[in-house]
Amino acid sequence: MANISQIFKSEISRVARKEVRQEIEGLRKASTQHRGAIAALRREIAELQRQLARLNKTTGKAPSQGEQEDDTGQQVARRFSPTRLASHRAKLGLSAALYGQLVGVSGQTIFHWEQGKARPRAAQLEALAAVRGIGKREAEERLAKAA
The missing domain is CATH 1.20.5 (Single alpha-helices involved in coiled-coils or other helix-helix interfaces)
Structure with missing residues (x-):
């Protein structure tokens, strides 16, 4: 038992x-x-x-990040697209470092923006917008002046 x-x-x-x-x-x-x-x-x-x-x-x-007021006081929305940045840089035929010199940031920052790992701040969006309207010759001239 x-x-x-x-x-x-x-x-x-x-x-x-x-x-x-x-x-x-x-x-x-x-x-x-x-x-x-x-x-x-x-x-x-x-x-x-x-x-x-x-x-x-x-x-x-009120304007927030990515939005600025133009000369007439109206708001201008600044949009950012990593693929557009990469295609514009390719169109200009510039390396990320040279493109970064145009914008006023490092080449690594450009690389991170293109990969979507980071996004530009409002002031950087303005610099990108200013560079977006230039052509290959003008980009080379600006880089020559800066060097």
Whole structure:
């Protein structure tokens, strides 16, 4: 006959496992509900941000990063595209370091902008906009003057 203490211990551990399993199931259900609620809140935040952007677009707002006022006092939005920067640099036939000299930043910064790892600040967007309108000859002239 088995030792009564061993039987008693095994029965206690079986009952304990059963109770723990029941508790965990309740926690799993609660966790699933919480994840669903978090996802719903994230969707709601995204929708509210879209609505805010639409309202700001229709009502007008103070210039923020990437927006400057032109000579007439109207806001000019400066957009940035890494692929456009890379294609303009290629069109001019310049290395990232030389293009960076035109803009007033390092070649590594140009490389990071083209890769999408970083974005230019408002003042740098203005410098990019000024360089965007020049051709290959004018770029070479500016680089010759700077050297």
